[in-house]
Amino acid sequence: MEEGNIVSNQLDLNDIRKEITALDQSLLTLFAKRRALTLEVAKSKVENVRPVRDLQREQELLIRLIKQGKELGLDAHYVTSVFQTIIEDSVLNQQAYLQTLTNPNIQVPRVSVAFLGDKGSYSYLASHRYFSRRAEEIIEQGCQNFADIMQLVEAGHVDYGMLPIENTSSGSINEVYDLLQHTNLSIVGEITQPIEHCLLTAVNTSLDKIDTIYAHGQPFTQCSNFLDKQANIRIEYCDSTADAMAKVYELQQENVAVIGSEEGGKLYQLHALEKSIANQDENHSRFILVARKPVEVAQQIPAKTTFIFATGQKPGALVECLLVLKEKGINMCKLESRPIQGRPWEEMFYIDVEANVKHLAMQEAITLLTESTNFIKVLGCYPVEHISPASVPSSAIATE
Numbered sequence: 001m002e003e004g005n006i007v008s009n010q011l012d013l014n015d016i017r018k019e020i021t022a023l024d025q026s027l028l029t030l031f032a033k034r035r036a037l038t039l040e041v042a043k044s045k046v047e048n049v050r051p052v053r054d055l056q057r058e059q060e061l062l063i064r065l066i067k068q069g070k071e072l073g074l075d076a077h078y079v080t081s082v083f084q085t086i087i088e089d090s091v092l093n094q095q096a097y098l099q100t101l102t103n104p105n106i107q108v109p110r111v112s113v114a115f116l117g118d119k120g121s122y123s124y125l126a127s128h129r130y131f132s133r134r135a136e137e138i139i140e141q142g143c144q145n146f147a148d149i150m151q152l153v154e155a156g157h158v159d160y161g162m163l164p165i166e167n168t169s170s171g172s173i174n175e176v177y178d179l180l181q182h183t184n185l186s187i188v189g190e191i192t193q194p195i196e197h198c199l200l201t202a203v204n205t206s207l208d209k210i211d212t213i214y215a216h217g218q219p220f221t222q223c224s225n226f227l228d229k230q231a232n233i234r235i236e237y238c239d240s241t242a243d244a245m246a247k248v249y250e251l252q253q254e255n256v257a258v259i260g261s262e263e264g265g266k267l268y269q270l271h272a273l274e275k276s277i278a279n280q281d282e283n284h285s286r287f288i289l290v291a292r293k294p295v296e297v298a299q300q301i302p303a304k305t306t307f308i309f310a311t312g313q314k315p316g317a318l319v320e321c322l323l324v325l326k327e328k329g330i331n332m333c334k335l336e337s338r339p340i341q342g343r344p345w346e347e348m349f350y351i352d353v354e355a356n357v358k359h360l361a362m363q364e365a366i367t368l369l370t371e372s373t374n375f376i377k378v379l380g381c382y383p384v385e386h387i388s389p390a391s392v393p394s395s396a397i398a399t400e
């Protein structure tokens with residue numbers, strides 16, 4: 001009797017799952033249809049020279065969907081997060097399309113990319129995410145350090161180099177900034193990758209059995225609070241997260257673990273023993289993509305320009321430069337300084353601004369800055385990849 005019940009329940013479950021599978025398939029078809037329509041929108045925006053982003057349209061769309069969702073019993077946060085993801089994809093896809101129109105030479109099906117570490121490193125994941133909309137095939141070139149990545153691109157052995165430049169928890173990556181001072185490569189893109197550190201193991205085990213943790217220096221810094229709480233743990237530094245994962249996979253021991261992403265760990269058959277172990281819940285790394293030739297950014301896309309300059313030791317020299325940006329109405333989104341090798345106490349300043357280098361205000365600013373600095377160089381102008389979702393008024397979210 002009981003067995004019969006189990007069989008009939010399982011049949012029900014199978015039937016329900018079949019229905020879910022069919023629904024998921026329909027959803028995918030609809031997502032693809034929506035994506036195709038947004039490309040049509042992008043084409044019309046090229047003709048009418050309108051910006052890709054229309055925050056008012058996004059807000060109206062979200063408010064309407066939240067209302068309709070509530071009528072169907074779907075909560076506002078769920079609807080908002082699903083459609084914000086859909087809109088983000090739509091914007092990034094339109095941007096990628098406009099970039100290929102503006103730079104016909106970069107539209108190639110195969111690209112080669114150098115990045116830190118091997119399969120599974122955060123740089124590997126960032127490279128794959130970046131090119132998922134832009135290329136059909138990626139030829140991967142894992143490297144042991146940032147200098148090797150630059151050299152491979154400079155020498156023409158690979159098309160691109162993916163480099164982490166800053167992290168929301170551990171700050172700027174000085175080594176990359178220093179390499180940018182001495183290269184002729186251009187920054188042609190950026191991508192922000194969520195960093196979701198987990199403690200990964202190769203075999204089933206428990207936290208109290210772990211006595212050795214393998215990881216790259218950056219994840220260690222970013223997970224210091226979690227690590228401080230673990231008594232008697234030996235830390236083994238590795239050149240990259242991927243190296244650390246490969247090591248733990250090779251060992252197949254219950255006393256060793258590695259800090260890395262769950263997604264990357266899957267490539268080494270590792271599973272998460274502890275999730276979200278970073279000091280900050282919101283942990284993101286921004287990566288830059290470098291290439292031998294600069295790109296042009298389509299007018300319809302928000303652009304960022306990165307440049308470096310040195311002022312010498314004149315009092316107020318930096319303020320003078322920043323006032324130029326203010327005067328031209330250019331928003332600075334990052335300012336970093338690094339020592340100049342061989343010139344003690346002199347600094348190289350790195351600035352990111354929200355502006356297209358082709359625009360008149362930016363050209364005028366560069367002319368003025370050239371007059372008031374000892375050295376200035378534009379490192380690149382590239383599309384802003386971080387899509388902040390349109391805000392939804394709390395009244396739309398609130399449940400009556």
Ligand SMILES: O=C(O)C(=O)C[C@]1(C(=O)O)C=C[C@@H](O)C=C1
Binds near residue numbers: 094
């Ligand atoms: O309607 C547009 O203008 C679109 O580009 C489409 C879309 C969307 O995916 O819904 C995407 C970006 C805009 O910010 C607004 C809406």
